[in-house]
Structure formats: structure tokens, C-alpha cells
Amino acid sequence: MSAGVELDHVTVRFGHFTAVDNATLDIKGGEFFSFLGPSGCGKTTILRTVSGFLDPSEGSVRIGGQDMSGIGPNKRPTALIFQNLALFPLMTVADNITYGLRVRGVSRAERDRKAQELLDLIALPDQGKKLVSELSGGQNQRVAIARALAVQPKVLLLDEPLSALDLKLRQHMRNELRAIQKQVGITFIYITHDQGEALTMSDRIAVMSDGVIQQVADGKTVYDNPDTPFVASFVGENNPFIGKVSKADATGAVIETPFGPLRGRNPKNLKSGDKAILFVRPESFALGKGAPDATLTAETISSAFEGNATHVFLKGAAVKNITMTVGRHGGAKIPGPGDKATISYDPAMGVVLAEGKMARE
Amino acid sequence: MSSRLFVFILPVVVIAIFWAMARRESKLAHDPTHKSFFERNGTSLGIVFILLVAFWALFLVTLPYLYMVVESFHPKLPPAQRGGPTDVLTIAQYKSFFVNPIDNEVNGTHIYAFVFSILASVAVTALNFAICYPIAYYMAQAGTAQKVRLLMLGLIVPYWVNEILRAFALRLLLASKGLINQMLMGIGLTETPIDFLGNNTGLYVGLSYAYLLVMVFPLYNAIESLDKNQIEAARDLGAPWWKIHRDVVMPYAKPGIASGCTMVFMLSAGSLAAPQFLGGPSTLWFTSIVYDFFFQSFNWPRGAAYAFILLAACIAFVMLMLRLFKVSLGETIR
Numbered sequence: 001m002s003a004g005v006e007l008d009h010v011t012v013r014f015g016h017f018t019a020v021d022n023a024t025l026d027i028k029g030g031e032f033f034s035f036l037g038p039s040g041c042g043k044t045t046i047l048r049t050v051s052g053f054l055d056p057s058e059g060s061v062r063i064g065g066q067d068m069s070g071i072g073p074n075k076r077p078t079a080l081i082f083q084n085l086a087l088f089p090l091m092t093v094a095d096n097i098t099y100g101l102r103v104r105g106v107s108r109a110e111r112d113r114k115a116q117e118l119l120d121l122i123a124l125p126d127q128g129k130k131l132v133s134e135l136s137g138g139q140n141q142r143v144a145i146a147r148a149l150a151v152q153p154k155v156l157l158l159d160e161p162l163s164a165l166d167l168k169l170r171q172h173m174r175n176e177l178r179a180i181q182k183q184v185g186i187t188f189i190y191i192t193h194d195q196g197e198a199l200t201m202s203d204r205i206a207v208m209s210d211g212v213i214q215q216v217a218d219g220k221t222v223y224d225n226p227d228t229p230f231v232a233s234f235v236g237e238n239n240p241f242i243g244k245v246s247k248a249d250a251t252g253a254v255i256e257t258p259f260g261p262l263r264g265r266n267p268k269n270l271k272s273g274d275k276a277i278l279f280v281r282p283e284s285f286a287l288g289k290g291a292p293d294a295t296l297t298a299e300t301i302s303s304a305f306e307g308n309a310t311h312v313f314l315k316g317a318a319v320k321n322i323t324m325t326v327g328r329h330g331g332a333k334i335p336g337p338g339d340k341a342t343i344s345y346d347p348a349m350g351v352v353l354a355e356g357k358m359a360r361e
Numbered sequence: 362m363s364s365r366l367f368v369f370i371l372p373v374v375v376i377a378i379f380w381a382m383a384r385r386e387s388k389l390a391h392d393p394t395h396k397s398f399f400e401r402n403g404t405s406l407g408i409v410f411i412l413l414v415a416f417w418a419l420f421l422v423t424l425p426y427l428y429m430v431v432e433s434f435h436p437k438l439p440p441a442q443r444g445g446p447t448d449v450l451t452i453a454q455y456k457s458f459f460v461n462p463i464d465n466e467v468n469g470t471h472i473y474a475f476v477f478s479i480l481a482s483v484a485v486t487a488l489n490f491a492i493c494y495p496i497a498y499y500m501a502q503a504g505t506a507q508k509v510r511l512l513m514l515g516l517i518v519p520y521w522v523n524e525i526l527r528a529f530a531l532r533l534l535l536a537s538k539g540l541i542n543q544m545l546m547g548i549g550l551t552e553t554p555i556d557f558l559g560n561n562t563g564l565y566v567g568l569s570y571a572y573l574l575v576m577v578f579p580l581y582n583a584i585e586s587l588d589k590n591q592i593e594a595a596r597d598l599g600a601p602w603w604k605i606h607r608d609v610v611m612p613y614a615k616p617g618i619a620s621g622c623t624m625v626f627m628l629s630a631g632s633l634a635a636p637q638f639l640g641g642p643s644t645l646w647f648t649s650i651v652y653d654f655f656f657q658s659f660n661w662p663r664g665a666a667y668a669f670i671l672l673a674a675c676i677a678f679v680m681l682m683l684r685l686f687k688v689s690l691g692e693t694i695r
Contacts, residue, residue, distance in 0.1 A: 051597060073597045080597045086590035090612045099608070100598035151598055 002029040002186040003064030003077060003154035005050055010059035012045050019045040021211040022059070027189065027204075029064070029154075032181050034190040034198040037208035038234070038359065043191045045211075047157050050189065051080045064154060078155045079148035083163060085140055087132040093143050094119070094128035100151035118146040121180070138169045145180060155187045162197060174200050195235050199223065207231045209357070225267060226351065232279040234359035239285075239322050241278040242355065245270050253352045258317035259296035264350025275355040280345050282311065285324035287332045290344025297342045298322060300335040310334055314341060364434070364450055368427045372419055433665035454666035471650060471667075478647035479674065481561075482629040485568040489576045489625050490618070492569065497580035498610065502589060520574060528567055528638040535563045535639070556641075563639035568629045575628060576621040583617025584610060619686055623679050630675050647671055 005027040012020040020042040027033045035043040048054040050061055052073035061068045063077060073080075079100070087096050094115040095102075101111050119125050122142035124135075132140055141161060148156055158177075162170045178201050181188045192198050198205045199219040207214045207222060207230070215227040226232035233240060241262055243255040253266035255276050264278045289295050298314040301321060312334060314322040324343055326332055335341040387397075399407040434450050442448065453462070458475075461468040496516075500509045519527065534540050535557035542554040557563050587610060595605045611618065636646030651671070654664030 053593060053597075073593070074599045074601065078597070080594070082590045082594060084588065084590055086588060086594040088591060088594075088609060099595070099600075103595075103598065103600040103604050103608075147598070 004029040004031075005155055005187065005189065006062040006065075007046070007050075008060045008062065010046070010049060010056045010061060012042070012049055012054060013057040018211050020049070020056075023213050024059075025206060025213065025216060027187060029187055030185055032178065032188045032190065032201055032203045034192060034202040034205045035208055036192055036195060036198040036205050036235070038193055041208040042211040043193075043208050044159060046208075047080070047159055047189065047191050050155070051078050051157050052076045077153055078157055079151055079153035080157045081144050081148050081159065081161045083159045083161065085144040085161065087140060087144060087147070089132060091132075092128065093124070093130050093132060093135065096132060096143055097128075097146045097150050099147065104151075114150060118150055121149070121183070122146045137165055138173065141165065141173060142176075145177070149180075149184060153186065155189060156181075158188060158190045160192055160194075162192075163194070170197075177201060199235075207234060209234070209359070226279070226353070229277050229279070229353050229356040229358045232277075232351065232353060232358075237282050237323055237325075238279045239282065239316075239324075240320070240358060241280070241317070243276065243278070245272050245274045245276050245352065248272055252347060252350075254293055255352060259298065261293045262296065262350065263291070263293040263347040264352040265348060266352050268352075268354055270352060270354055276352050277355055277358075278350050278352050280350045282323040282325040283309075283327075284345045284349035285343045286345065287326065287335075287341065287343055289342055291347060294347045294350070295342060295344040297340055300337055300339045300341050302337055303334050312341070314343070364431055365428075365444075368424065368431050371427065372423055429665040430669065432662050433669055435662050437660045437662050454663045455670065457663060458667060458670055470645065471647075474645040474647045474650055475671070475674070477645070478630055478671075479678065481564065481568075482626050485565055485572075485629045486622050486626045488565060489569045489572060490622060493573060493576040493580055493621070494618075497577050498584055498606075500577075501581050501584035502587065502592065502610075516574060516577060524571060524634045525638070527571070528634050531563060531567050531570070532558065532638055535566070558639060559641040559643075561641055561644055564636055564641070564644060567635040567639040568632060571632065571635050572625045572628050575624045579617040579621035579624070580614060581617075583614035587613050615686070619683060622682075626679065627675055630671065 005025075007023045007025040010020060010023045011018065023046060035046060037043050045054065049056055050063070050068075052068065052071060052075075055069070068076060088099065091099065094112070097118050098106070098111040098115045101114060106114075115128055116125070119128050122145060124139055124142060127135060127139065132143060135143065144161065162173050162177075165173060174197060177188075177190075190198070190201065199222075202219060204216060204218050205222050206216045209230045215222060215231045217225075217227075222231060222235050226235065229240070232238050241255065241257040241259065243257040243262075245253050246256045246261060247254040248266055248269070248271055252264055253270055253276070254261045254263045255278050257278065262278050262280075264280070270276050298316070301313045301315055303310055303312045308328060310326045312324045312326060314324065316322045326334065401407075402410060433454050434452065435448060436451055436453060438445075438448055456462075457468065458471055459468055460466070496512070500512060504512065522530075532539075536542070537554040537556060537558075539557075541557070542551075545551050546554065557566075591609050591613070592605055595609045596602075600608065631648055632646075633648050633652060636644065637649055640646060647667070648671070651664050651667045654660045654667060
């Protein structure tokens with residue numbers, strides 16, 4: 001039913017431009033796997049390579065253990081859902097859904113039966129005779145999913161299919177996609193630049209930047225234990241403190257920053273003297289003093305009330321401000337603009353990584 | 362006499378009716394913000410505009426056609442007798458297409474030429490479509506921008522050469538001692554030269570080439586706006602290339618296909634140079650007959666009647682085809 005997808009040292013070049021650089025991955029059968037990265041990071045190129053529209057310049061793609069080189073997109077056990085859906089405007093909803101069966105020579109009666117089955121799955125049982133232009137964006141979204149599922153692919157590839165929808169619908173479709181994936185049990189490979197989508201839906205996420213896979217892990221690991229400064233700064237909000245490691249011990253590392261020495265975990269075993277970046281999440285900060293190497297004082301610039309929390313912006317050392325998020329329940333007094341604020345964090349919630357490229361804001 | 366005068370009065374009457382309707386309309390639905398034509402352009406400039414447009418529409422377009430229609434319902438007479446008692450309205454010219462007035466037999470030669478012209482034009486249209494569809498598809502979807510520009514240049518530049526010269530060039534290529542026959546005999550494919558002109562190969566090649574652009578550009582325009590993802594989606598769903606064209610590209614490009622085919626058909630059926638220079642000695646193209654009536658036997662009434670028979674038949678044929686087209690379009694949607 002489902003099949004795993006293996007990328008074996010896949011490199012894709014366009015002229016002198018390397019879109020995907022030596023990607024090696026093992027996506028398990030039945031997994032909901034996301035590629036997350038900013039636009040131009042090579043995630044769509046990977047998708048097109050898996051679906052067969054592009055050939056890797058080096059390396060190979062295997063689906064269900066079978067090498068796919070030389071096999072065209074119409075012969076692969078994959079189905080692709082396009083960013084703009086690419087439904088056929090001159091066909092009815094039912095004809096769209098069963099087009100893959102029609103080109104395989106399936107009889108009209110069988111196609112009608114299958115169309116009804118899939119229309120029931122996507123909860124549009126009476127819409128088969130309509131044209132796609134008569135349905136709403138969210139409904140077309142589901143039609144595109146049904147059209148892809150109709151050919152019983154072993155792997156479903158999704159290229160940012162939710163990006164055209166409005167926020168509410170997008171959140172609703174996330175749950176729906178996840179539910180459909182659980183129901184049909186096939187491998188989903190999902191491309192997105194929206195970390196919220198990747199974190200909520202995926203079993204595992206590959207974070208990409210400039211054609212290189214930075215980290216492959218489940219959402220919680222990617223968020224809490226980023227491998228590179230790029231992952232730390234791209235997934236979720238994060239506050240970087242750049243400096244040199246002054247002390248490395250069993251519990252972590254201390255780096256010298258313009259705010260004094262600050263401590264964090266040291267998963268990469270950096271040594272004293274290494275250039276490093278400490279990342280602390282906005283929600284890890286609290287007002288008031290803490291451990292001496294996990295406390296800093298800075299000038300408040302402004303604050304923004306957001307209902308369930310308040311974001312406080314403090315003057316950072318470089319261009320970027322420090323952001324801290326204060327929850328509702330503490331009842332803490334929010335410092336006003338110009339006030340000096342002393343804030344601290346649990347050193348276990350900070351992470352020290354070797355200096356490297358960060359995500360652009 | 363009266364009927365010829367009628368031709369000049371008819372447009373005036375039509376214009377008067379439209380003017381009265383416009384006046385009534387502006388009175389019934391008065392829009393205070395709307396400025397009249399003369400208020401917008403000034404009286405003198407407005408009058409110049411109207412006179413120029415009227416001259417062009419009436420004297421250069423409408424009246425010559427109307428005059429030919431009237432002429433086709435008159436007998437051929439020497440100038441002295443025009444307007445005399447023998448100058449009566451008659452359908453004799455139209456009848457002469459079916460029954461030869463000299464021997465009262467069925468006019469086989471002309472009917473044959475008529476049917477042949479129509480069928481040959483259909484064949485040329487089909488041939489042209491078969492050649493142009495891949496070119497247009499390549500230009501619109503497959504080719505890189507640079508190659509498409511080169512191809513377009515290669516298509517357009519030969520059309521700077523005039524039609525008669527092009528037809529002669531093809532004649533030189535296809536003649537019995539022409540380049541192609543020399544080559545075929547040189548490599549031993551044939552002993553005696555093939556009569557490309559006599560068997561009408563030259564005619565089909567010449568007509569197809571003459572109207573290549575008329576087919577390519579409507580197709581190109583139609584296919585160009587098709588979202589590439591549609592093609593990829595069909596391919597991803599398992600469709601082989603020809604099913605992608607049958608189910609996705611062609612239904613989408615239908616308006617362009619219809620317009621290209623209509624124009625090529627109309628133009629071939631009414632073409633003069635290519636059939637005259639490239640047709641075989643026994644090939645009689647219908648427009649050549651019309652031409653001869655006008656310029657050889659100076660029988661304008663009969664030439665006009667023949668021309669209108671051709672025009673009416675072509676319009677009817679195209680309408681029929683469009684009807685059929687729409688039905689099949691409906692089936693694709695269903």
C-alpha cells in the first residue's frame with residue numbers, strides 16, 4: 001500500500017546553480033514527512049525529483065526499494081498535488097478525480113463508483129457533476145487530494161497546497177490532511193515554508209537551506225534541539241547571542257556576550273575559544289533575576305499585547321531586538337518603554353551552537 | 362436602373378434608422394453625466410471624424426460589396442444597353458453555375474471545380490493543422506525563450522517575400538527538372554521525375570505554406586496561456602503524451618484551433634496565386650474561374666454570382682463545423 005522513499009546522495013544542478021546538494025534521506029512508508037525551508041531552498045526541486053519531472057544530476061531516488069532512474073512521472077507510484085492545484089477547468093469534479101483512472105482505461109461504471117467513493121472521503125458527496133470553478137477554494141483543495149488518491153499512489157507529494165487558502169481554512173485543512181493520511185495510510189511528503197504546518201502535521205521534518213538538508217527530526221526535536229543556527233533561527237522565534245565560548249563543562253557552555261557571560265546546553269561539545277551563538281526562545285525568558293550566568297539587563301523598547309501573551313522587545317546588542325514572551329497567568333508587571341528590565345532564563349533552555357548562517361528575517 | 366439606385370439608398374436608410382434609434386435611446390435613458398459625441402470632440406472635429414469614418418465604411422467597404430450583389434442579379438450587357446429595357450433583374454447568373462446557358466446541360470466543369478476547391482481547402486486546413494499544432498505547442502510550452510525567438514524569426518522572415526515569388530520558388534523546387542526531382546533521381550529513388558505539379562502536391566504544399574502563420578499564431582496564443590501545471594498534472598496522473606494533448610491541451614486550445622482552421626479554410630478556398638502557379642494543368646480552382654469571368658470575358662455579373670456562391674458555401678461550411686465543434690466541446694465538459 002505505502003512505500004518508503006530513499007534519497008541517496010541526490011544532487012540537482014541547473015547550469016552552475018546547485019539547487020539540491022548531496023541530500024541523503026530515508027522516508028519510511030506511511031510517514032507524514034515535511035520539507036521545511038524558505039523559498040528557493042531546494043525543497044520543490046526535491047519534490048520534482050521524487051515525482052520524476054527532474055532527474056538528479058548525481059545520486060538516485062528509490063521508491064519502495066526500487067531505483068526510479070529513467071522512470072517518467074506517469075510511470076511512478078507517486079501522485080503530486082500542485083501549489084495551484086492544477087485541476088482541469090473544462091472537466092467536472094468527478095471527471096477530474098477519475099482522470100488518472102480514465103487514462104488507464106478503467107471503465108466508465110468503475111470510474112463512477114470510484115468517484116463516489118472518493119467524493120464521500122472528501123465529504124463532497126453531491127458535488128461530482130459541478131465544474132471545479134463552481135466550488136470554493138477549500139473544496140477544490142479536497143478535489144485535488146481526491147484526484148491524486150484516485151490513482152492509488154504509494155506516495156503522495158504535496159507542494160504547499162494550503163498556501164492559497166485563508167488562515168482559518170488553512171488550519172482546518174491541516175487537521176483534515178492529517179486525518180486523510182491516517183485513513184489511507186500512504187506516505188505523504190509535504191513541502192512548506194510555513195513552520196506551523198510542518199510542526200502540526202508531520203511525523204518528521206527535514207529543514208533545508210540553500211539546497212542543504214540541515215536537520216531531519218520530529219517537530220519537537222527540531223524546535224528544542226536544533227542542529228544548526230539556521231534551524232534554530234528559522235523554526236520558531238529565537239534570540240541569538242553571538243560570542244566566544246569561555247567555559248565548557250559537563251552541564252553546558254558559557255559564552256561571552258555583550259550582556260556578560262551567558263550559559264546554555266552544549267550539544268555539539270564546543271570547546272573554550274570557539275566562536276558560538278547562544279539561542280534562547282522568547283518564552284524561555286522570565287522577568288527578574290536568575291542564575292548569574294543566565295541573567296541579563298537591557299532597555300525596553302516596546303511591548304505588544306496579543307491576548308494570551310505579551311511580547312516585550314528589548315534593545316539587543318546588534319540590529320536584532322531581544323524578544324521575550326510573558327504569559328498571562330504570572331500577573332507580572334510589563335516594563336514600559338525606556339525602562340531597564342532584568343530578565344533571566346533556565347540555562348537548560350538555552351542552546352549553544354557553533355557560529356553559522358542564520359535564517360534571514 | 363432602379364435596383365442600382367436602391368443600392369445607394371439602402372445604406373442611407375439603415376443609417377437613418379440607427380440615428381433615429383440612438384436619438385430615442387438618449388431621450389428615454391437620459392444620463393446627465395454622459396457627454397454627447399460632439400460635446401466631447403467639438404463640432405468641427407466631430408464632423409471631420411464622422412465624414413472620414415462614413416467615407417471609409419460606405420465608399421470603401423459597404424457599397425462595393427452591395428454593388429457586386431446587385432450586379433450579380435443582372436444580365437451581362439454592352440455598356441450602351443445598361444439601364445435600357447433589357448437590363449432587368451434576373452437569377453440567370455446563379456442558374457448558370459448549375460446549368461450551362463450555352464448547351465443547357467449540367468455545368469459539370471464548374472461544379473467539379475467548386476467541390477474540388479472546397480475539399481482541397483479542407484485537406485489543406487487539416488494538413489496545416491497537423492504541421493502547425495506541434496510548432497505552436499513547442500513555441501508556447503516546450504521551447505526555451507531563445508529557441509522560440511529563432512523559430513519565430515524563421516517562420517516570419519520568409520513572409521517578407523511576396524506571395525507570387527514564393528509560389529514560383531516552390532514551383533522551381535517541385536518542377537520535373539527541379540531540385541527535388543534531381544535529388545530523388547540522383548540517389549536513385551526514382552527513374553523518371555515525379556510530376557509534383559501535375560498530381561497537385563505542389564498545390565497542397567504551396568497553400569499550406571502560404572497560410573502557415575495564419576494557423577500558427579492563433580494556436581500559439583491559445584496554448585500559451587495554458588498553465589504548465591495542467592500538463593504536468595495530467596502526466597503525473599499517468600497520461601501518455603498523446604492523451605495529455607487529447608484531454609488537456611486541445612480542449613483548452615479549442616477556440617484557437619477553431620479560429621486558425623476557419624481562417625486557413627476561408628483563405629485557401631479564396632486563394633488565387635498558389636493554385637494558379639502550383640496547380641496541375643487539369644486542376645481548375647474555383648477562384649480562377651471567378652477571376653477569368655472578371656478579367657478575361659469581362660462578365661462581371663456572372664463572376665460576382667460565382668464569388669457569392671463560394672462565399673455563401675464557405676460561410677455555411679464553417680458555421681456547420683463550428684456547430685459540430687460545440688457539440689463535441691459539450692461532450693468533453695460532460
